[in-house]
Amino acid sequence: MAVGIASPGVAGVNTVEALVKEAVSHDLPKKRILPQSATAKKIIINISGHNFVSTVGTLLKYPESRLGKLVQKEPSRANYFFESDAEIFREVLNFYISDELHCPKNVCYSNFLLHLEFWEIDTEAVSNCCFQDMSEEKELDRQFEYFNKKLKPKIKNADGDYPKSYYVWCFLTDPFGKDTKFKAGAKVYALCYFLLTIISGLTMAIYSVPSLWSETGGLTRNDSAQLFSLDMSCEEYLAQWIKGAPKSATNFGYVTFIFAAEIWLRFLTCPNKKQFWKTIHGVDMIISIIEFVCFALTAPVVMIILTDLDRYPESDQLCVSSMVASVIRIAIGQARYFRLFSYAYVYSGLKILLITLYRSWKEILLLVVLLAMSVLIFGPLVYFSILNTVGQGLPLNSIPSAYWFVLVTMTTVGYGDMYPTTVPGYLATVVVMIMGLTITALPIAIVGGNFAVVYEHNKKRERAESDRKQRDKLSP
Template identity: 25%
Template structure:
């Protein structure tokens, strides 16, 4: 049964001021005074339309029975049950099992404005629209990989081949080998950067200072040459170079490459007096530290890291709540600890800002032990602080994990949907291709 109390299901003709509609085999009689609440809707127009004007009636419905004065619509009756809610409740809810995109088309057919949708349904609709956009973008990428006819000139074909070779590991065996080589280069470069800081593996230069071993320096240089060649080839083959340069991952790639050449320039092209400046030496050390940015290049080769990044973006609200809980707790417990520990002659809490460090390591259950309470009240305050810290950290963890799982499963579903959409497009286009071939063969025989 429908939730709306006023539509009546009964045979026979309708009385004055009523309208009989047949929605996909379901006959309903609606009251005219209710339909006139939305005079611009299709049902209200049918109410005011004369039964003698047959052409005008057929422009509003699919068929009309003048004997029974019944209007027939070849539409979904389940969707219509939601549509008529607007006449009685001034709002519409999309029921479960109805596609929101198809329901919007139903609303457009019945000439109902989308503003009457309830807020929960609007958010659900916007989510589905975002999913469709993601599917269409994935379909576009797949189609771009499959299309070769658009590359008419030799330079375009070479650019397309190079782009797929550098950006699409699944396109060929060579592209997969390049992706694996890039992944291994990132790992080797990170390991060399860490191993190069071991004093036993360092050598002394002419001034007696310890520097990286020449072998490790050579491996580092080889990795940077690979990163540079990879970045240049990707930039040269990119169809949209501005979008490529401003992409987050490509900015990280550039930031991982740039320090190497800046240090090389300052070291080998700078004058001796210039290199003795403390500021220049500090700049070189800072640029060497920036080499850690290359570890983020792994995200370009790992779908899991990309999914984690997107999931954290979706969990900004939960992360904000976590930081707010921790901030309030740090301020409260550090102030209490400072106050309670003032009575002890050997107190380690010299000020409230200094107590912030104790509150941070206590609430996060790290507990270095460099600062600790010595009074009984201070120890009780510490016990309460790390219990509250555990609770504050544990509360937002489940929503963050849930967002990650939902987003990860959603991406897998969207990828499958995009592949199926491409397969359906190929199936639909195959008869046309066969007709074209038959026409070409017929014209050739003639």
Template identity: 25%
Template sequence: MPMSSRGRDLHPGHHHFGPCSPLTQFWPGPEPQSVKGLYYRRARKVSTLDASPEANLKEILVNVGGQRYLLPWSTLDAFPLSRLSRLRLCRSYEEITQLCDDYDENSQEFFFDRNPSAFGVIVSFLAAGKLVLLREMCALSFREELSYWGIEEANLERCCLRKLLKKLEEAAELRREEAAQRQQQRQACHSEVQASRWARSMNQLREMVEDPQSGLPGKVFACLSVLFVATTAVSLCVSTMPDFRAEEDKGECARKCYYIFVVETICVAWFSLEFCLRFVQAPNKCQFFRGPLNVIDILAISPYYVSLAVSDESPEAGERPSGSSYLEKVGLVLRVLRALRILYVMRLARHSLGLQTLGLTVRRCAREFGLLLLFLGVAVTLFSPLVYVAENESGRVLEFTSIPASYWWAIISMTTVGYGDMVPRSVPGQMVALSSILSGILIMAFPATSIFHTFSHSYLELKREQEQVQARLRRLQNNNSASERELLSDVDDLAPEDLTSPGRYM
């Protein structure tokens, strides 16, 4: 490890160069024998108070950011592709300056204008064989330093390598998002260059339906959308009350039922209009139909038109159309389709940062949710036969009639719901129940921390993007206002003085 010439030798197990250090209790193995002065001979840091050393044929003197290190060439034999090892093969001053920033021929000192802290960790790795990340340095910047010095990332400790890979994934996702934003900006600039009335209209329509913070039209449009979503949810709930269901079972439709149908028709008309506006302003029509919220709109709107078409095939004379009476003609399928109207509530995700964060978290944590379902499936398969055998051996309770019937009990027990419809009575059955409940608590707690951190990170990310969009809109508004003021001042300057002077007309 790099050491000051005035310092004392340290045991290799006492190194703390980064946020994590090797823990022998997790990776047991034989502890290497400490050899006094071994790391000092492999590489050492030269203090400024010491006399200026001169490198010989067996050593290399390196100055990185003002900090000097003296390394034997034998230390670099294990890394022939590193930048320092390649200096040994140089035969001229020009070749040397291609690998370093400067070279002093008198003292044979190589100068590098790089991060001295990062190089100190690299020298420690060359001497001690342990490569960790710096706590005070960005992981991606440290990766660039490793690439510059010719050190492979695979030499990092496993904990630090996992952290670096996570940072690389986040950076790649951020680059993809920035590329998508640049593509949208280029498309917007291209539309503005066209300077056509249709392009300007589409831009204004896009701001109104997609960005509530763009201005008063966008806020009004968002408020109306939320109002109609709440109205259709209330209408769906009211239509299932016993009074309305009794009238529908008799084939009758009172005035209240007719009013519910009218409210439903108005809401569907608004949602259809909103869907058409979003489709018209979408730059890519195929990409529009692949959007999750747009698919939800189609699933929520289509049952109304399908049901209305079925009711128009054989209308009864003198009967007013009702919200759900005509669904009896097509049976359970259309009843399920009609229940899909509750999907309108998912439209609130267009205007709610919290719902957008929830959707982004579910998408990013798909692997964690898959592991959770796998753990639950294995545990349910394990505890269901146990409770079935334990209860049937007692011969007193017939609730657990089969192993598949016990799956329901295992699921509600492991998720700590416990409806109480199936209860083990025997002592062995209660022991199995206790084991399943404790296992369920542990299984549910495993991915909870990761999902929570992903949710927090996604929320901060979306909030930061929203603030950036609002700041960009404010800058555009300020620029437009400044341009208008400059235009008015130019018009005043160009106006004739005798026309602008009030004394002419006095």
């Protein structure tokens, strides 16, 4: 935005100038009535070719604004030129006249706020009808910027450059960042890490296939239930979990060490160790620590006890603890999928999902509370409505089982594993169905509305970013 000023050479300028200086030289209230000779002077304001006419008195109603300061500084001037948005300025000028500031309907709120900053008008002057929308827009911008926030060193080296560790951090975590060197290599590394995360997660699926647990394939799906037992002896642990485990599951330990080395390298090169724990990288670190503790509990049993069972005849409890630690280590490794959420800065759809969930956490909590209350209320109602059928072999034969039936019915899942067989039971179930539809529909509708708001705001941001890049290309 630029401003130019032209002198009109109007007769009697000195008299008007003196009156204006006298009017603004005291601590005036915002709406003081000025002398007619001063307020009647016309001011022509050209906004990118569109002329607007006002008076000195109107502009001096807000002397701390840009136009008010210009009139005070050079009251003899009558023509002003600005490169700005004429539609927004129309509302700005209307603010001087009526003391009400509104945002044009087809103007982005962020753009409107930038123009208010240029015209030096406080955002608190925005009318209540528009302020709420602007506040929501600012909150959305803040939430989107949270995902674009990058950790940077607070100080630079003596030569004015960042430490080398920072560039390693960028290589590991931000392949598209402007500070990342060797972007091609960083993108290849990010892709390999992504694929390795997926493959390591699929290892658990392979780990659960019974036919892969031994060379003969003797373990059937029914026998697989015996692979996990708190009464297991060391001999059974050795046969089932060590010798019978497939190579794909054994290699899972090597993958764990690769992830552990990578996350510790990220931690050591992170420019802000405190902020590190507030990001998704902190989740990765906690997962690696838990895996390391589980490995520390398992390794002594595997390397010492199981190699000489005759020497440690009373070590069955340690073997069970080792088995439990192995299960925890494999299961907690699945939480590494959370690491994929860090790619939200690349894929906008994932960013929209995360922001929607964040904005809707109150509604989701409300849904959980309402469902819990309904289960507690309607569970006994359903149970007592079929009380005369208890003992006849039907699965719905206790209040806890009625809780499960009510929860499945209210969420419209309907497994069919439990069902009423009496008229009172039918009536009670109808009430549960209607309440379930009502309770689940209301919060979910709000979540859907939040998704639409976030989606539209993301489209605005993408259009604005695209326009900015286009202007940068065209600018010399």
